[in-house]
Amino acid sequence: MWDALKARAEAARDRRIEDLLAEPGRMETFATTVGGLRLDFAKTNIDAETLQDLIGLLEATGVAEKREAMFTGQPINETEGRAVLHTALRNIDGGPVTVDGTDVMPGVLKTLDRMAEFAGAVRDGSFKGQGGKITDVINIGIGGSDLGPKMGAIALAPYHDGPRCHFVSNVDPADIADALRACDPATTLVIVASKTFTTIETMTNARTAKAWMGEAVNDTGAQFAALSSALDKTADFGIAPSRVFGFEDWVGGRYSMWGPIGLPLMIAVGPEAFRAFLRGGQAMDRHFRAAEWRENMPALMALVGIWHNQVCGYPTRAVLPYDNRLARLPAYLQQLEMESNGKGVTMEGAPVETSGPVVWGEPGTNGQHAFYQLIHQGTQVVPCEFLVAARGHEDDLHHQHLLLVANCLAQSEALMRGRTLDEAREKVAGKFEGAELERQAAHRVFPGNRPSVTLTYPQLTPEILGMIVALYEHRVFVEGAVLGINSYDQWGVELGKELATALGPVVESGDAQGKDASTAALVAVLKAHGL
Numbered sequence: 001m002w003d004a005l006k007a008r009a010e011a012a013r014d015r016r017i018e019d020l021l022a023e024p025g026r027m028e029t030f031a032t033t034v035g036g037l038r039l040d041f042a043k044t045n046i047d048a049e050t051l052q053d054l055i056g057l058l059e060a061t062g063v064a065e066k067r068e069a070m071f072t073g074q075p076i077n078e079t080e081g082r083a084v085l086h087t088a089l090r091n092i093d094g095g096p097v098t099v100d101g102t103d104v105m106p107g108v109l110k111t112l113d114r115m116a117e118f119a120g121a122v123r124d125g126s127f128k129g130q131g132g133k134i135t136d137v138i139n140i141g142i143g144g145s146d147l148g149p150k151m152g153a154i155a156l157a158p159y160h161d162g163p164r165c166h167f168v169s170n171v172d173p174a175d176i177a178d179a180l181r182a183c184d185p186a187t188t189l190v191i192v193a194s195k196t197f198t199t200i201e202t203m204t205n206a207r208t209a210k211a212w213m214g215e216a217v218n219d220t221g222a223q224f225a226a227l228s229s230a231l232d233k234t235a236d237f238g239i240a241p242s243r244v245f246g247f248e249d250w251v252g253g254r255y256s257m258w259g260p261i262g263l264p265l266m267i268a269v270g271p272e273a274f275r276a277f278l279r280g281g282q283a284m285d286r287h288f289r290a291a292e293w294r295e296n297m298p299a300l301m302a303l304v305g306i307w308h309n310q311v312c313g314y315p316t317r318a319v320l321p322y323d324n325r326l327a328r329l330p331a332y333l334q335q336l337e338m339e340s341n342g343k344g345v346t347m348e349g350a351p352v353e354t355s356g357p358v359v360w361g362e363p364g365t366n367g368q369h370a371f372y373q374l375i376h377q378g379t380q381v382v383p384c385e386f387l388v389a390a391r392g393h394e395d396d397l398h399h400q401h402l403l404l405v406a407n408c409l410a411q412s413e414a415l416m417r418g419r420t421l422d423e424a425r426e427k428v429a430g431k432f433e434g435a436e437l438e439r440q441a442a443h444r445v446f447p448g449n450r451p452s453v454t455l456t457y458p459q460l461t462p463e464i465l466g467m468i469v470a471l472y473e474h475r476v477f478v479e480g481a482v483l484g485i486n487s488y489d490q491w492g493v494e495l496g497k498e499l500a501t502a503l504g505p506v507v508e509s510g511d512a513q514g515k516d517a518s519t520a521a522l523v524a525v526l527k528a529h530g531l
Contacts, residue, residue: 001051001056001161001309001377002055002381004053004162005050005053005054005307005311005464007306008049008311009048009311010051010182010314011051012047015045016100016448017043017045017203017416017449017451018148018416018417018449020042020045020047020473021042021043021416022040022121023099026042027040027341028043029048029051029294030042030046030051030305031296032295032297032300033468034283034284034291034297034488035280035283035287035331035463035467035494036457036458036523037297037456037457037464037467037468037471038259038455038456038457039297039300039301039453039454039455040395040454040455040456041300041301043306043412043415043416043451043452043453043454044258044304044307044383044451044452044453044472045449045451046304046307050307050399051294051303053503054303054306054307055294057303057306057482057484058299058303058478060067060480061482061484062287062480063299063481064194064479065081065475066477067288067289067367067481068164068281069309069516070083070084070085070087070290070477071087071097071285071289072097072098073085073088073097073098073099073100073104074236075250076363076488077148077486077488078257078486079486079489079491080130080249080251080346080488080489081520082249082488083099083250084094084250084252084255085097085099085104085248085250085251085282086164086250086251086252086255086256086259086473086487087285087504088104088108088250088252088472089112089192089247089256089258089260089278090278090279090281090285090466091105091106091108091276091282091285092109092112092117092279092282093279094282095310095321099248099250100491102252103172104248107248108259108271111246111247111259111260113243114245115262115263115266115271116214116227116244116271116274116440118242118243118263119162119263119266119270119271119274120224120270121135121269122137122162122163122189122267122312123162123163123267123270127189127479129187129188129189130186130188130217130218130222131184131185131186131187131216131217131218132186132187134163134187134188134189135163135164135183135184135187135188136163136164136165136166136183136188136189136214136297137162137163137165137166137188137189137190137264137267137268138166138168138179138180138183138186138189138190138191139165139167139168139186139191139192139193139264140168140176140190140192140193140202140205140206140209141167141168141169141191141192141193141199141202141227141255141261142169142170142192142201142258142262142331142336143169143316143335143339144240144252144253144254144255144256145169145193145199145253145256145261146167146168146169146193147169147254147328147331147332147335148166148256148257148261148262148332148469149167149193149257149261149262149263149264149265149327150169150252150328151257151329151331151332152257152262152265152277152327152329152465152469153167153264153268153269154266154275154325154327154328155326155328155329155465156265156268156277156325156327156460156462156486157267158325158326158393158464159268159269159270159273159462160268160269161269161270162267162268162269162270163189163267163268165264165265165267165268166179168202168205171200171201171204171205174206175375175393176205176208176209178274179211180208180209180289184216185213185217185223185362186216186217187217188213188223189200189209189223189224189225189267190206190209190213190223190225190262190347191225191226191227191238191264192206192223192226192227192228192239193226193227193228193260193261194226194227194228194230194245195227195228195229195246195249195253196228196229196230196232197226197230197233197234197388198230200282200497200500200501203410205207206224206237210224210237210238210346214486215331219238220236220238221237221238221239221240222240224237224238224239224241224243225239225243225244225245225475226239226244226245227245227246227247227260227261227263228244228245229242229245229246230277231244231246232303234410240373240377243262243272244348245259245260246260247259248330248465249259249261251486252458253255254335254336254339254340255336260262262274266279269462271485272287272402273462275460275486276461276462276463276466277462277463277466278461278466279463279464279466279468280461280464280465280466280467280468280470281465281467281469281470283463283466283467283468284297284298284467284470284471284474285465285470285474288470290472295351295420297471298473298474298477298478299474299478299526300438300455301471301472301473301475302475302476302479302482303478304383304453305317305357305383305475305479306479306482308383308451309354309357310354310483310489312355312381313354313381314357314380314382315357315358315380316357316358316359316360316376316380316383317332317358317359317360317382317384317385318360318361318371318382318383318384319360319361319382319385319387320361320362320364320367320385320386320387320411321361321364321383321386321387321388322363322364322365322387322388322404322405322407323363323384323387323388323389323460324362325394325460326387327363329361329387329396329468330359330360330361330362332469332473333359333361333472334359334360335405336359336472336473336476337357337359337476338356338359338471338493339357339490339493340356340476340480340487340488341355341476341479341480341483341485341487342355342356342488342492343356343480343483343485343487343492345485345488346483346484346485347445347484347486352483352484352485354484355483356476356479360380361385364386364404364405364407364408364411365407366440368407368411371456372411372428372459373401373450374413375414375450376415376446376450377415377445377446377447378529381450381451382453383450383451383452383453384411384412384415384451384453385452385453385454385455386408386411386412386452386453386454386455387454387456387457388404388405388408388455388456389452389455389456389458389460389464390405390457390458390459391456391458391462392404392459393459402473408454409454409476410476411452412454413449414448415448415451415452416448416449416450417443417446417448418446418448418449418450419445419446420445421441421442421445421449424442424443424444425437425438425443425444426433427441427444428441428444432437441522443483445483454490455468455471456458503515503519506523507523507526507531510523510524510527510531512524
């Protein structure tokens with residue numbers, strides 16, 4: 001089947017996407033809608049026969065069975081022997097979900113209620129810092145414990161009516177120093193997000209924050225909360241059990257913003273808006289589980305990604321939100337997709353020919369004045385994913401939003417259409433002639449025929465954000481299931497962490513004996529500069 005798809009890609013190499021768009025019914029077949037979210041993938045070089053072959057991949061690799069195994073709590077994270085049930089965290093209107101014969105939903109809902117009670121107390125001032133009502137929240141985490149809630153907090157800024165939120169992740173002291181400088185320790189709540197309460201970067205920053213708070217208040221632990229399952233360690237840190245919110249090992253870090261890791265977001269926007277976010281994710285879950293493949297948004301999005309990366313060989317994917325409050329979505333998706341599907345072997349340990357793509361991007365229109373040059377005229381084809389809302393939250397500035405939307409639609413059209421040499425000559429005719437006209441025209445040629453998809457929605461609300469995040473989660477699942485890899489472990493992060501622990505004493509002492517020549521030389525240079 002893979003060989004047949006690659007043959008189709010080769011045959012379509014010189015076919016123009018514009019020609020496909022002229023076919024009757026193209027927009028009905030190559031678009032799908034879920035609850036206001038619409039995916040348009042008509043501007044790709046996938047024709048009806050290719051789409052049918054791609055859907056055949058889903059059937060040949062048993063994606064439907066793997067999907068059911070995930071939703072029913074089976075240990076699909078085979079290398080770690082764990083279920084993958086972040087979907088249970090947003091199953092707030094659904095039925096039982098069992099793991100090893102036990103319904104996990106009562107615990108999930110109880111934790112959600114505890115989070116809402118605590119968030120409400122922080123927001124209304126009944127939970128008081130030692131200097132009065134909490135004005136600032138500092139969330140200390142890394143990876144999924146930072147990227148998810150930080151992305152969500154920025155995205156839902158119009159709904160903020162709680163304390164200011166700050167996020168610290170990097171062990172670089174500049175990160176924690178800048179956050180602390182902006183806050184008053186007497187009116188600041190610090191949230192430490194680490195399931196094991198041992199993550200070295202997070203705990204290093206947590207200890208720095210505790211020392212800072214200790215300079216101004218008597219009981220430092222009283223203004224800390226923890227998102228952790230290690231009750232013994234959180235108690236040793238001085239955090240009361242009532243301010244500790246745990247989650248199970250069937251919730252992976254990069255999939256965890258739906259539960260306790262989302263506490264800073266809940267404090268910022270309120271429990272009701274947070275529940276709307278969960279319901280958006282739940283709506284996408286129900287669609288993904290029930291819809292036929294030809295209407296199934298996560299599956300179709302995954303198949304487009306597989307066509308571009310594994311079949312056509314395009315190595316990267318650009319995520320381009322024309323929604324400034326989704327500025328951190330590309331970074332969030334970098335972890336979600338590259339940590340999940342950046343794997344070199346299948347479940348059975350056999351080599352994978354092509355793992356997931358490099359994911360990158362920035363909001364429009366900023367990117368247009370930066371890397372879009374390469375997207376339009378560079379030698380590499382970069383499939384693009386545009387996101388844009390029909391309305392912003394600034395009604396008095398709707399004229400600017402119209403310009404934003406025009407730019408978004410123009411970019412996808414330009415990528416598809418391009419500009420021929422004849423059109424370029426016409427553009428500069430009258431300004432140049434002869435050989436100089438030809439030279440100038442060549443610089444203005446756009447090859448076009450470059451694929452993109454566009455995701456549209458009415459407005460960026462909590463529910464729509466939940467749908468978008470869940471859409472990308474399930475897209476990652478489908479791609480991993482087709483490739484036969486485990487999307488839910490992350491052994492690739494381990495080696496560097498192990499070596500960093502071993503290098504700690506080396507960079508402190510300067511004694512690099514036994515290290516490779518390059519590492520030893522780098523330590524020596526840094527020591528000479530005052531390390």
